[in-house]
Amino acid sequence: MSGETHETHGAVHRHEPPTSFIRKYIFSLDHKVIGIQYIILALVAVLVGMTMSVLMRMNLSWPGTNWPILGTLFPGGAPDGMMTPEFYLSLVTMHGTIMVFFVLTTAPQGGFGNYFLPIQIGAEDMAFPVLNMLSFWVTFVGFVVILAAIFFSGAESTVGPIGGWTGYAPLSALPNSGPGQGMGMNLWIISIAIFCVGSLLGALNFITTLLNMRAPGMSLMRMPLTCWAWFTTAVLALLSFPVLLGGGVLLLLDRTAGTSFFIPGGLYIGGELSGASANFPIHTGGSPILWQHLFWFFGHPEVYIAILPGMGATSHILSTFARKPVFGYRAMVFAIFAIGLLGFFVWGHHMFISGMSPYSAMTFSILTLSIGVPSAVKTFNWLGTLWGARIRFTTPMLFAIGFVSLFVAGGITGLVLGQSSLDLPMHDTYFVTAHFHLVMGVASIFGMFAATYFWFPKMFGRMMSERLGRIHFWITFVGVYCIFVPMHTMGIVGMPRRFAQFTEYEFLATLHPLVVFVSIAAIATVFAQILFYFNLVWSIFKGEKSGANPWEATTLEWITPSPPPHDNFAGVIPTVYRGPYEFAVPGAPNDFIMQTEPEPGTVPATEGAGNGHNGHRH
Amino acid sequence: MSTEARAVHFPAADWDGGVHPYRVGHRKLGMWLFIVSDSLTFSALLIGYSYLRASNVWPTPFHFNPSILFSSLMTFCLLSSSLTMVFGVSASSRGDWKATRKWILITIFFGIAFLVLHLYEWNHLIHQGLTPFALPAEWVTQYTAADGTLPSPLFGATFFAITGLHMFHVFTGAIYLTVVAARVKKLKHEDVEISGLYWHFVDLVWMFVFPLIYIMSVHIDGH
Numbered sequence: 001m002s003g004e005t006h007e008t009h010g011a012v013h014r015h016e017p018p019t020s021f022i023r024k025y026i027f028s029l030d031h032k033v034i035g036i037q038y039i040i041l042a043l044v045a046v047l048v049g050m051t052m053s054v055l056m057r058m059n060l061s062w063p064g065t066n067w068p069i070l071g072t073l074f075p076g077g078a079p080d081g082m083m084t085p086e087f088y089l090s091l092v093t094m095h096g097t098i099m100v101f102f103v104l105t106t107a108p109q110g111g112f113g114n115y116f117l118p119i120q121i122g123a124e125d126m127a128f129p130v131l132n133m134l135s136f137w138v139t140f141v142g143f144v145v146i147l148a149a150i151f152f153s154g155a156e157s158t159v160g161p162i163g164g165w166t167g168y169a170p171l172s173a174l175p176n177s178g179p180g181q182g183m184g185m186n187l188w189i190i191s192i193a194i195f196c197v198g199s200l201l202g203a204l205n206f207i208t209t210l211l212n213m214r215a216p217g218m219s220l221m222r223m224p225l226t227c228w229a230w231f232t233t234a235v236l237a238l239l240s241f242p243v244l245l246g247g248g249v250l251l252l253l254d255r256t257a258g259t260s261f262f263i264p265g266g267l268y269i270g271g272e273l274s275g276a277s278a279n280f281p282i283h284t285g286g287s288p289i290l291w292q293h294l295f296w297f298f299g300h301p302e303v304y305i306a307i308l309p310g311m312g313a314t315s316h317i318l319s320t321f322a323r324k325p326v327f328g329y330r331a332m333v334f335a336i337f338a339i340g341l342l343g344f345f346v347w348g349h350h351m352f353i354s355g356m357s358p359y360s361a362m363t364f365s366i367l368t369l370s371i372g373v374p375s376a377v378k379t380f381n382w383l384g385t386l387w388g389a390r391i392r393f394t395t396p397m398l399f400a401i402g403f404v405s406l407f408v409a410g411g412i413t414g415l416v417l418g419q420s421s422l423d424l425p426m427h428d429t430y431f432v433t434a435h436f437h438l439v440m441g442v443a444s445i446f447g448m449f450a451a452t453y454f455w456f457p458k459m460f461g462r463m464m465s466e467r468l469g470r471i472h473f474w475i476t477f478v479g480v481y482c483i484f485v486p487m488h489t490m491g492i493v494g495m496p497r498r499f500a501q502f503t504e505y506e507f508l509a510t511l512h513p514l515v516v517f518v519s520i521a522a523i524a525t526v527f528a529q530i531l532f533y534f535n536l537v538w539s540i541f542k543g544e545k546s547g548a549n550p551w552e553a554t555t556l557e558w559i560t561p562s563p564p565p566h567d568n569f570a571g572v573i574p575t576v577y578r579g580p581y582e583f584a585v586p587g588a589p590n591d592f593i594m595q596t597e598p599e600p601g602t603v604p605a606t607e608g609a610g611n612g613h614n615g616h617r618h
Numbered sequence: 619m620s621t622e623a624r625a626v627h628f629p630a631a632d633w634d635g636g637v638h639p640y641r642v643g644h645r646k647l648g649m650w651l652f653i654v655s656d657s658l659t660f661s662a663l664l665i666g667y668s669y670l671r672a673s674n675v676w677p678t679p680f681h682f683n684p685s686i687l688f689s690s691l692m693t694f695c696l697l698s699s700s701l702t703m704v705f706g707v708s709a710s711s712r713g714d715w716k717a718t719r720k721w722i723l724i725t726i727f728f729g730i731a732f733l734v735l736h737l738y739e740w741n742h743l744i745h746q747g748l749t750p751f752a753l754p755a756e757w758v759t760q761y762t763a764a765d766g767t768l769p770s771p772l773f774g775a776t777f778f779a780i781t782g783l784h785m786f787h788v789f790t791g792a793i794y795l796t797v798v799a800a801r802v803k804k805l806k807h808e809d810v811e812i813s814g815l816y817w818h819f820v821d822l823v824w825m826f827v828f829p830l831i832y833i834m835s836v837h838i839d840g841h
Contacts, residue, residue: 121635122635127644127647127648128644128645128648131648200652200655203651203655204648204651204652204655205648207647207651208644208647208648208651209644211638211639211640211647212638212639212643212644212647213644214635214636215635215636216634216635216636217634217635217636218634218635218636219633219634219635220633222635238651238654238655239654239655239658241655242655242656242658242659242662243658243659243661243662245659245662246658246659246660246662246663246666247662247666249779249783250663250666250779253750253775253779257750257751257775258749258750258751259750259751259772259774259775259779260751260771260772260775261666261670261772261775261776261779280751281751281752281771284768284770284771285670285673285674285770285771285772286670286772287669287670287673290666290669290670293669294662294666297662575636576635
């Protein structure tokens with residue numbers, strides 16, 4: 001197909017959209033429709049995840065209260081309207097799983113990446129449209145299976161497995177280890193395995209598209225930073241998900257075929273030797289630490305899968321509204337790649353308390369802290385981009401600045417936790433919860449909010465309401481700091497994660513007002529998101545018409561109508577003559593120059609082979 | 619290679635957009651990426667195997683005759699299939715679709731032969747008493763360590779998991795090649811090449827599985 005694209009370059013060669021409803025909106029091959037499908041999936045999944053976090057906060061801050069609705073819905077999990085600890089733990093697990101996999105991995109990459117990567121590099125579609133459709137629907141099936149875990153975890157006593165999103169063995173490997181660990185855990189593993197397959201299909205599609213389908217003149221160093229971020233994310237997904245897939249298969253075998261990959265010998269569950277009650281002999285010889293290694297070899301790159309697209313969107317948006325080129329474009333590119341590469345060698349920092357050798361811990365620690373270097377490069381370059389700029393404070397810009405703020409606030413504590421000596425006492429406290437929520441949860445989501453407000457006009461041809469957007473930003477921005485800053489204090493005091501209530505711990509009693517404060521902030525922030533949902537739906541129908549380039553931005557998505565036609569550029573593949581962030585060029589008539597605008601008196605890059613514009617002079 | 623010579627093969631313009639920088643189509647690049655990804659799945663299993671093997675008393679029950687001879691025969695089938703696949707791809711590059719089909723069918727034959735031999739071996743081991751969760755009784759007595767530690771039943775678990783996953787790949791590959799053989803007249807040369815890539819990859823995986831799982835489990839007299 002690409003050969004065809006190449007040959008028809010310059011000539012009008014339109015691809016008409018399909019006409020039937022099913023081919024157009026359900027089983028669509030159009031990357032733009034698939035991108036929106038991913039975003040809708042994330043918008044639904046995040047509602048489930050947020051509801052669970054509100055329930056957890058209610059249980060933590062008002063112990064002993066009777067919540068009649070809970071009692072009716074989950075007679076086993078919340079008898080008399082009061083949650084059992086197991087019910088709380090299942091909320092923790094499902095909140096984490098749904099948020100990490102079905103929100104933070106789908107919206108940034110599958111959603112915005114799918115929609116904008118092909119357009120930004122000047123391609124008509126992804127390299128494998130059918131695989132693209134499959135990757136969405138496979139992911140969708142994974143989501144249905146994880147929802148099924150909510151309802152089939154046994155007698156309404158839990159809403160899923162109770163072992164947390166990391167599925168640590170041997171708890172996860174033994175079906176009789178607790179409520180929710182039977183069918184609920186099976187469904188959890190199957191859902192994650194399905195998700196892995198969907199992500200792999202997506203990843204190889206992204207990489208192939210980016211390498212093979214760039215428009216003439218779109219050299220690697222002329223790509224918007226968003227494309228670099230999506231590309232790196234796809235590489236991470238390609239290399240990390242298969243390891244989780246392998247681990248998941250082994251875990252499932254432990255549960256169903258009597259193997260003992262992750263189950264040590266001599267384990268007693270409820271007074272019985274593990275495995276003795278089933279059809280299989282007693283478990284022996286396995287290693288729970290092996291699961292941790294396999295899981296975190298995936299799990300650490302996964303947190304970069306969540307945040308890198310947000311970094312890309314932030315760089316892109318900061319430059320656009322600062323009306324300045326990104327400060328240090330090349331440094332930004334190398335920083336993205338350095339973060340991605342280092343991300344594969346630091347998984348051990350999640351396992352400092354697993355009894356690893358102090359020498360291994362030190363190695364992982366040094367590598368972890370070294371990620372601070374490219375992260376600082378990015379942060380200072382963002383600040384450099386903003387320095388001295390006449391900033392246009394639009395809603396997407398506010399969220400992009402919010403991203404920088406949250407990334408710094410959450411990243412600083414990473415330097416604390418990355419040192420094994422400090423991690424030992426802090427591990428499994430609220431300090432860790434606060435750290436990763438700020439940096440991989442909220443910061444990524446702020447990146448996606450910025451992306452939504454920024455690209456909504458392109459996707460639907462109408463602007464989102466600025467007034468609602470600003471209110472949404474300020475409540476959310478203040479709200480998330482009110483939620484997560486106090487959690488650092490709690491963690492330093494020693495409040496452990498994953499405890500349903502703290503009524504039995506006298507030394508934590510003085511913290512209770514803080515716990516209530518966090519809960520109120522969390523509930524207020526969650527309700528503020530109604531503004532966002534309302535703004536989305538309202539603006540699709542009633543928003544102000546946007547035109548092709550409402551933000552006066554320079555990249556390829558803004559040369560085509562809003563929303564773009566089925567084949568993105570109406571059959572004409574654009575030719576690219578310059579870098580992505582040419583704002584405020586001295587002597588230029590406008591303060592922005594589109595990537596497609598020829599440099600007076602120069603030949604297109606493709607015609608002058610090896611002209612050295614990207615630094616590869618031979 | 620001198621700088622000038624390299625410049626001919628990799629001009630900067632390759633990366634300037636509008637061309638395929640590696641001179642390969644989407645599907646071939648996609649297959650390479652899939653292979654990279656799939657090799658990490660196998661790596662995860664093989665590293666897990668090494669980890670468990672190192673931390674347990676491991677039986678070494680495979681006698682040269684018949685286990686290693688038999689698995690060498692399986693290896694011979696698979697390696698031969700790689701060779702015939704090379705002939706198939708070479709015929710396809712000459713546009714000789716009849717020869718291509720013939721060589722691919724021979725490749726499938728060797729692949730199926732591997733599967734049949736492999737299943738026969740599985741069946742034999744299962745009859746001996748090897749399962750994913752238990753060792754045959756005589757292995758347990760024979761390979762118990764001097765301090766009385768029992769040999770690990772994880773031998774069966776890793777054996778069946780890793781060879782099973784590989785067998786699944788050979789099986790999928792045989793189906794894939796059948797489709798390619800059936801449609802070879804309509805397919806482009808590159809599509810045949812891509813199926814060859816997958817087949818060679820599956821063989822390459824076996825070249826890790828064979829020494830790690832079989833050769834390293836050879837029974838040595840006196841132990």
